[in-house]
Amino acid sequence: MTDWRYAWRKKDLRDAPPKGFYAIITSQFKIVQERSSVWELYDMTTDRCEKHDLADTMPEKVKQLADIWGKMSIQFDQEALVP
Numbered sequence: 798m799t800d801w802r803y804a805w806r807k808k809d810l811r812d813a814p815p816k817g818f819y820a821i822i823t824s825q826f827k828i829v830q831e832r833s834s835v836w837e838l839y840d841m842t843t844d845r846c847e848k849h850d851l852a853d854t855m856p857e858k859v860k861q862l863a864d865i866w867g868k869m870s871i872q873f874d875q876e877a878l879v880p
Contacts, residue, residue, distance in 0.1 A: 821862050821869075828852075828862040836863050 819830045827839045827847070836859050838852040852859050 819866060819870075821866050823862070826858060826862065828859060828866070838862075 829837045837850045839847045
């Protein structure tokens with residue numbers, strides 16, 4: 798079972814076409830992607846201020862959480878189409 802607590806997506810309506818800010822937070826890690834940049838990874842148990850990006854040192858964790866985001870994004874888009 799995935800240990801994520803929640804995922805969040807916020808559309809930035811000031812840009813055209815809209816670009817997003819994405820994040821997934823687990824009990825220990827958080828991945829963040831602003832606009833169309835690369836994912837950043839933070840260990841929330843030791844770096845609550847998000848000053849030390851661990852994406853380069855833990856690419857497997859980034860891939861794991863980004864894959865979860867991809868699946869959830871599809872689900873979010875499908876649910877948005879339901880009246």
